Amino acid sequence: MPACAQRASPQSERMRELVHLVRQDCGSCHGLTLQGGLGPALTAAALRDKPRDSLVATVLGGRPGTPMPPFHGIVAEDEAAWIVDRLQEGFPADPGAGR
Ligand code: HEC
Numbered sequence: 633m634p635a636c637a638q639r640a641s642p643q644s645e646r647m648r649e650l651v652h653l654v655r656q657d658c659g660s661c662h663g664l665t666l667q668g669g670l671g672p673a674l675t676a677a678a679l680r681d682k683p684r685d686s687l688v689a690t691v692l693g694g695r696p697g698t699p700m701p702p703f704h705g706i707v708a709e710d711e712a713a714w715i716v717d718r719l720q721e722g723f724p725a726d727p728g729a730g731r
Contacts, residue, residue, distance in 0.1 A: 647714075648727050650707065654715055655726035661699060666723055670699055676722040687716045 655664065663669040672678065679687060691712040694702035703712065718724060 646711070650711055650715060651718075651724055652726050653707070654719075654723060666719070674719050674723070676720055679716075679720045682720075684713075684716055684720065687719070688712050691715060 654666075658671075658674065659666060661669055661671040662674045663671075666674040668674075668678075688709070690700060691707070692702060692704045692709060694700045707715065
């Protein structure tokens with residue numbers, strides 16, 4: 633296990649991939665604008681007051697008994713934390729969309 637070095641954020645190329653992943657993969661359940669669909673809204677307003685750690689755990693481990701799948705192995709722990717931070721402040725637009 634590598635030491636839990638806290639990188640400030642993933643490299644910019646990987647960040648673009650993560651934004652795309654969230655918009656596409658997460659968006660397939662949470663809505664393309666993340667306003668909710670099969671899964672609840674992932675907007676800043678919906679998530680702001682929820683504990684960050686439990687949201688990160690949800691992304692990594694999924695929610696057993698619900699359609700929310702685990703993304704462990706698809707995103708690293710620091711990447712899941714990065715995604716949750718972005719979601720809680722309002723998720724950036726997909727830089728790959730509309731091209
Ligand atoms: C197959 C459908 C599906 C996909 C894909 C999916 N989710 Fe979910 N997600 C759900 C459902 C359904 C719930 C609600 C679970 C429950 O009832 O507790 C949920 C819950 C969540 C929650 C907790 C929300 C809250 O208000 O507590 C977060 C955060 C979340 N998802 C993030 C993500 C992220 C980030 C991705 C992509 C990396 C993703 N989800 C992909 C279906 C999905």
